[in-house]
Amino acid sequence: MNYYNEIKEQIINNEITKKVKDYSKNKSDLETYYNVGKLLSLAGKNYGEGIIKEYSIKLTNELGKGYTFTALTRMKKFYLLIENVATLSQQLTYSHYIELLSIGDTNKIKYYIKMIENQNLSVRQLREKIKSKEYERLSEETKNKITETKELSVDCLIKNPILIKNSHNYDEISEKILKQLILEDIDNFLLELGNNFSYIASEYKIKIGDRYNYIDLLLYNIEFNCYVVVELKITELKKEYIGQIEVYMNYIDKTIKKVMQDKTIGIIICKKDNKFIMEYCSDKRIISKEYELV
Numbered sequence: 001m002n003y004y005n006e007i008k009e010q011i012i013n014n015e016i017t018k019k020v021k022d023y024s025k026n027k028s029d030l031e032t033y034y035n036v037g038k039l040l041s042l043a044g045k046n047y048g049e050g051i052i053k054e055y056s057i058k059l060t061n062e063l064g065k066g067y068t069f070t071a072l073t074r075m076k077k078f079y080l081l082i083e084n085v086a087t088l089s090q091q092l093t094y095s096h097y098i099e100l101l102s103i104g105d106t107n108k109i110k111y112y113i114k115m116i117e118n119q120n121l122s123v124r125q126l127r128e129k130i131k132s133k134e135y136e137r138l139s140e141e142t143k144n145k146i147t148e149t150k151e152l153s154v155d156c157l158i159k160n161p162i163l164i165k166n167s168h169n170y171d172e173i174s175e176k177i178l179k180q181l182i183l184e185d186i187d188n189f190l191l192e193l194g195n196n197f198s199y200i201a202s203e204y205k206i207k208i209g210d211r212y213n214y215i216d217l218l219l220y221n222i223e224f225n226c227y228v229v230v231e232l233k234i235t236e237l238k239k240e241y242i243g244q245i246e247v248y249m250n251y252i253d254k255t256i257k258k259v260m261q262d263k264t265i266g267i268i269i270c271k272k273d274n275k276f277i278m279e280y281c282s283d284k285r286i287i288s289k290e291y292e293l294v
Contacts, residue, residue, distance in 0.1 A: 003043035004055055010035050011063060029094045037079025040072055052076070077101050085109050092116055095123045099130065107147050108135045114146070118195055132163055132294075154224040154265055155287045157194030162269060164189065166293035173293070178232050179216060181293075193267070196223035206251050215248050226262040227252050230269060237274040237288050242281050249285065 014032035018025045043051045052072050059067035078097055082088050085106050086097075096116055103109050112135070116126060135143075137159040145152055165185045170177060179202060182189045190197040197219050204215040217230035229248045233241055245266040252264045266286045273290050 003039050007036050007039050026093055033075045033094055034079050037075040040076040099126050111135050111146055154221055159192050161290040161292040162192045163294045164291050175232050175234055197221050227264040229266045233270040236272040237270045237277055239277050241268050246283055
């Protein structure tokens with residue numbers, strides 16, 4: 001088999017497709033680079049790995065720039081990724097897959113593919129998630145559920161620590177400033193919590209008896225059909241924080257929640273977690289996570 005001629009034909013056909021059928025560019029790219037990668041892998045087995053460099057020189061001479069040794073090597077790695085780890089998803093571009101090539105952990109790759117599909121991530125957003133070690137900030141229980149394709153609960157994808165952008169470079173912060181930083185970057189904050197969270201209000205006013213109280217953040221999770229009460233603390237987790245958020249959650253359930261909606265959950269975001277306190281928290285709807293300013 002003449003691997004070079006077959007590779008050249010695949011590339012030329014792809015270039016033609018991209019010029020005349022804009023809507024199918026991504027599909028054509030993925031299929032072409034997969035096929036080229038497969039041919040390069042077969043050629044390497046038959047003629048040695050040096051054949052890739054030889055092909056890159058010939059393709060550059062005949063077709064122009066874009067077919068360097070590095071570019072062809074990536075196509076081969078892309079083919080191997082699809083064969084051994086991932087699937088060829090039309091929701092990902094070739095550039096998305098290139099970002100995943102440097103990741104050695106199969107489960108981590110599958111997680112980021114799932115996030116790209118669920119959150120419609122751009123390549124830049126994917127790069128930021130990888131850089132922030134998002135996968136590493138998930139609990140081991142969540143990682144196991146993703147690996148075994150088990151159903152996830154509303155709290156599974158909340159990162160720990162939750163990264164909050166310190167856009168003003170504060171040395172010390174109050175709860176008010178912490179809330180301000182979150183609201184200034186609310187979209188990224190919601191993504192730190194996981195999928196399908198939406199913002200309702202900050203300082204949400206509720207009346208308990210003859211006194212008004214204020215919920216730091218009130219959110220809603222569309223997928224799990226429930227309200228989410230968020231309390232912000234700049235200290236280590238204390239037992240009284242649990243009692244406070246539980247009252248707020250019960251208030252929402254009794255006065256705002258509709259019959260068809262699930263029970264409210266609570267998230268305490270604090271400077272430092274205290275697993276001993278959470279161990280004795282009987283309400284499993286309450287979650288405690290640390291925050292980190294970046």
